Amino acid sequence: MLDRRAALAAFLILAACTDGAPPRSVSTTPSGERVVEPWKTDPFPSTYHAYPGIPTLVTNVTIYDGEGGRIDGGSVLFADGKVQAIGRNLPAPAGATVIDGTGKWITPGVIDVHSHLGVYASPGVKALSDGNEMTSPTTPEVWAEHSVWPQDPGFSRALTNGGVTTLQILPGSANLMGGRSVVVKNVYARTTQGMKFPGAPYGFKMACGENPKRVYGAKGREPSTRMGNIAVDRETWQQAVEYKRRWAKYEKEGGDPPSRSLAMDTLAGVLDGKILVHNHCYRADEMANVIDMSKEFGYHVTAFHHGVEAYKVADLLKANDICAVVWADWYGFKMESYDGIPENLAILQKTGTCAMIHSDDENGVQRLNQEVAKAQAAGRRAGIPIPDEVAWEWLSYNPAKALGIADKTGSLKPGKMADIVLWNGNPLSVYTRPDKVWVDGALLYDAHDPKRRPVSDFELGQPGEGDVK
Amino acid sequence: MRALLLCAAALLCGTAHAETIAISGGTVAIGDGSQPIPSGIVVIRDGRVIAAGANVAVPAGARIVDAQGKWVAAGLVAGFTSEGIVDGEGIEETYDGAAGKSVFNAAIDISTAINPTNQSIAVDRSWGVTRAVVSPEANNSVFAGQGAVIDTGADDTPVTKARAFQYAELGEDGASHIGSRPASYVMLHDALAAARSASRGGDSKDALITRADAAALLPVVEGRMPLVVHVERASDILQVLSLKQAYPNLKLVLLGAAEGWMVAPKIAAAHVPVIAAGLADLPAAFERTAATESNVGRMQQAGVTVAISTVDVSTEGGQRNLRQYAGNLVGISRVPGMTGLDWGAAFATITSRPAAALGLDGDIGSLRPGRRADVVIWDGDPLELSSAPLAVWIDGVAQPMTSRQTRLRDRYLNPQEGALPKAYER
Numbered sequence: 044m045l046d047r048r049a050a051l052a053a054f055l056i057l058a059a060c061t062d063g064a065p066p067r068s069v070s071t072t073p074s075g076e077r078v079v080e081p082w083k084t085d086p087f088p089s090t091y092h093a094y095p096g097i098p099t100l101v102t103n104v105t106i107y108d109g110e111g112g113r114i115d116g117g118s119v120l121f122a123d124g125k126v127q128a129i130g131r132n133l134p135a136p137a138g139a140t141v142i143d144g145t146g147k148w149i150t151p152g153v154i155d156v157h158s159h160l161g162v163y164a165s166p167g168v169k170a171l172s173d174g175n176e177m178t179s180p181t182t183p184e185v186w187a188e189h190s191v192w193p194q195d196p197g198f199s200r201a202l203t204n205g206g207v208t209t210l211q212i213l214p215g216s217a218n219l220m221g222g223r224s225v226v227v228k229n230v231y232a233r234t235t236q237g238m239k240f241p242g243a244p245y246g247f248k249m250a251c252g253e254n255p256k257r258v259y260g261a262k263g264r265e266p267s268t269r270m271g272n273i274a275v276d277r278e279t280w281q282q283a284v285e286y287k288r289r290w291a292k293y294e295k296e297g298g299d300p301p302s303r304s305l306a307m308d309t310l311a312g313v314l315d316g317k318i319l320v321h322n323h324c325y326r327a328d329e330m331a332n333v334i335d336m337s338k339e340f341g342y343h344v345t346a347f348h349h350g351v352e353a354y355k356v357a358d359l360l361k362a363n364d365i366c367a368v369v370w371a372d373w374y375g376f377k378m379e380s381y382d383g384i385p386e387n388l389a390i391l392q393k394t395g396t397c398a399m400i401h402s403d404d405e406n407g408v409q410r411l412n413q414e415v416a417k418a419q420a421a422g423r424r425a426g427i428p429i430p431d432e433v434a435w436e437w438l439s440y441n442p443a444k445a446l447g448i449a450d451k452t453g454s455l456k457p458g459k460m461a462d463i464v465l466w467n468g469n470p471l472s473v474y475t476r477p478d479k480v481w482v483d484g485a486l487l488y489d490a491h492d493p494k495r496r497p498v499s500d501f502e503l504g505q506p507g508e509g510d511v512k
Numbered sequence: 513m514r515a516l517l518l519c520a521a522a523l524l525c526g527t528a529h530a531e532t533i534a535i536s537g538g539t540v541a542i543g544d545g546s547q548p549i550p551s552g553i554v555v556i557r558d559g560r561v562i563a564a565g566a567n568v569a570v571p572a573g574a575r576i577v578d579a580q581g582k583w584v585a586a587g588l589v590a591g592f593t594s595e596g597i598v599d600g601e602g603i604e605e606t607y608d609g610a611a612g613k614s615v616f617n618a619a620i621d622i623s624t625a626i627n628p629t630n631q632s633i634a635v636d637r638s639w640g641v642t643r644a645v646v647s648p649e650a651n652n653s654v655f656a657g658q659g660a661v662i663d664t665g666a667d668d669t670p671v672t673k674a675r676a677f678q679y680a681e682l683g684e685d686g687a688s689h690i691g692s693r694p695a696s697y698v699m700l701h702d703a704l705a706a707a708r709s710a711s712r713g714g715d716s717k718d719a720l721i722t723r724a725d726a727a728a729l730l731p732v733v734e735g736r737m738p739l740v741v742h743v744e745r746a747s748d749i750l751q752v753l754s755l756k757q758a759y760p761n762l763k764l765v766l767l768g769a770a771e772g773w774m775v776a777p778k779i780a781a782a783h784v785p786v787i788a789a790g791l792a793d794l795p796a797a798f799e800r801t802a803a804t805e806s807n808v809g810r811m812q813q814a815g816v817t818v819a820i821s822t823v824d825v826s827t828e829g830g831q832r833n834l835r836q837y838a839g840n841l842v843g844i845s846r847v848p849g850m851t852g853l854d855w856g857a858a859f860a861t862i863t864s865r866p867a868a869a870l871g872l873d874g875d876i877g878s879l880r881p882g883r884r885a886d887v888v889i890w891d892g893d894p895l896e897l898s899s900a901p902l903a904v905w906i907d908g909v910a911q912p913m914t915s916r917q918t919r920l921r922d923r924y925l926n927p928q929e930g931a932l933p934k935a936y937e938r
Binding site for chain 1: 599802832842844924
């Protein structure tokens with residue numbers, strides 16, 4: 044199986060000739076116009092900028108570094124937007140703010156790999172329902188960032204109650220291929236570009252199972268069954284392979300550039316490995332089908348989301364280097380979630396599978412730390428002890444890996460973004476809330492300072508504005 | 513006696529109901545709003561609580577259950593649910609909450625649909641949820657029908673109280689069914705007039721509701737049955753409170769009430785209890801623009817009897833997560849500017865307060881003497897995320913602690929197949 048995949052990958056790389064530096068994928072048309080393989084362009088670049096911060100040293104604090112490390116009575120120093128050092132008894136540089144963290148915990152900011160904030164914003168009126176382009180079962184051409192409403196009040200709750208500093212905003216799951224995701228910093232901006240996580244790869248949302256077949260079956264068209272789901276997916280991947288081949292031929296031989304397809308651009312980016320596949324898939328058997336399909340066409344599934352049955356095939360996911368993205372205890376709200384169990388995360392962890400929590404929910408995103416606490420406790424009762432500092436990987440480092448940004452955030456390693464939460468107690472307790480949240484070293488929430496609490500445009504001048512939410 | 517009936521019917525007759533049980537040494541959480549009592553004793557007999565507290569004598573001959581280092585708490589009462597009337601929210605074939613094309617509304621009696629063997633009842637039971645308020649959902653009327661209070665016991669008699677309340681929608685949801693808020697009120701007044709008229713032997717030929725529906729609303733008008741009204745907006749709450757001017761006997765209960773804090777003194781003055789959305793803090797609809805996690809705490813400070821429910825927040829984890837929501841209400845007490853609850857008050861929002869909202873707190877929802885013996889031994893603080901129940905009694909009957917979830921867990925603790933397919937592992 045591995046051989047077949049390697050062979051396919053080799054074929055695609057050869058056929059596409061795209062693995063080199065940018066100049067190799069730039070050609071000149073007969074009219075002299077330079078054309079790059081279009082999926083490699085970045086037409087909506089991030090304009091995010093870090094806000095100013097003050098060099099800060101937090102002392103006497105319990106640290107979970109996000110990669111499984113723990114320091115009791117430790118210190119964290121950050122400045123210039125970056126983590127500078129963690130350890131014990133760090134000296135305070137001149138001019139640094141020193142915060143006594145006695146009785147408190149410090150962790151990397153929470154990362155939610157599955158959010159619809161902005162695309163299904165509050166208030167949930169039809170006019171703001173922008174998460175599913177439900178007009179075709181495959182819409183790889185749509186990009187979630189063009190639906191994100193950066194004034195969604197949900198971003199503020201995720202920050203102040205949940206300590207969430209980074210989110211992946213995904214299209215919904217009505218379509219087999221729902222479109223591109225966008226990774227954002229949880230920092231309000233006037234534009235979505237102003238929230239985009241600099242340098243984060245795009246994700247691509249796919250969906251298995253009940254939703255696509257229900258939505259399109261109701262319209263009297265394919266897919267109306269699970270076999271229809273896979274068939275439509277495969278037909279579409281085949282088109283993408285051919286599209287990529289045409290571009291490769293053009294790269295090699297010149298002439299008129301192939302006509303461009305936004306949909307195929309996204310799929311070509313996936314085949315190139317530049318766009319990461321996030322596949323909504325509940326059932327174990329459907330995950331196995333998708334894995335085989337990905338090998339057939341030469342792409343890799345980065346993560347299965349909503350994998351309520353991931354525990355049943357934890358070994359299969361591990362063998363294929365696929366992460367499982369799950370809830371702590373959601374189950375039974377549809378047929379394909381009927382077999383959800385609270386030990387899902389723990390069994391995945393025991394098997395050595397990359398696993399993490401997610402919300403998919405504007406309420407749940409405010410309590411992902413609590414969801415992890417429940418999953419950890421369920422594991423302990425099932426004889427799978429997972430230390431607190433290891434469980435925190437489900438909240439920050441593993442999500443960062445799944446988003447392709449683990450070199451930038453997701454743990455408190457020196458040089459990484461200072462995306463940091465100071466909690467007013469043990470963050471795996473129901474009684475704990477964020478005390479302060481920094482993003483890129485800028486203090487953007489302080490429980491003790493009403494001015495360090497974001498209020499979206501929508502809530503300005505409304506009843507309860509400025510209320511503690 | 514219910515307990516005797518249970519014993520005759522259930523597999524659990526091994527538990528002798530005449531037996532007196534003293535659960536001793538644990539931290540006792542009574543559920544009536546009082547704070548936890550260290551090293552307390554809970555005595556139950558014949559399906560009822562005899563006594564609970566610090567200075568409780570162990571009756572002679574009682575079987576002692578050692579709960580040292582544990583918590584002994586009132587069973588949780590889920591304040592507003594679909595428990596037992598659906599096998600999965602999205603599995604529409606199984607859902608009895610919405611009456612679809614039925615011409616009836618207020619007369620609908622949800623207690624006829626309860627299936628005590630469905631998965632969520634077993635799961636929630638093993639997580640300490642011993643009673644649930646179950647409601648139908650409104651379709652083409654302001655009125656949804658009559659809700660029930662059930663227990664989650666592993667037996668075939670789930671209904672604690674049938675026709676425990678009438679449920680009505682008078683906010684945005686109601687308007688979406690009827691056309692507008694004012695149209696909802698016209699329908700409400702017309703229906704209640706028909707109920708009164710029918711009770712006086714009057715002619716209700718002109719009424720737009722069926723005879724059965726009118727008859728079902730009579731106990732509501734007469735104040736013999738609570739009317740649970742779902743509204744969220746402050747102005748809608750005031751409109752509902754004003755119904756008492758036209759119908760002085762109405763026993764109103766507010767459901768949701770996300771903006772209740774804005775008019776909390778008026779709710780308190782009207783002596784109307786609230787089954788609130790515990791943590792709903794988003795302006796998820798325009799009628800909830802002022803939603804805040806401090807809502808419950810502020811209403812309680814104003815003197816309102818407040819229970820919480822999973823209304824307006826995620827229900828996909830099940831009613832077992834009510835304890836998490838209650839715990840958060842304790843947690844926010846430590847956040848400057850927020851209003852939460854102390855532990856005892858928070859625990860009451862998921863035990864005695866939902867019972868009180870429906871006038872049933874004399875029978876269920878706490879460990880006060882005479883209440884049904886719904887008792888849970890937890891391995892720690894029941895509101896804390898790391899805790900889980902070790903034992904559950906409902907009506908004094910020890911309950912199984914297994915569910916499909918524990919069976920699936922045991923089957924897949926090692927996911928790989930062994931000598932035989934997984935289907936043979938059980």
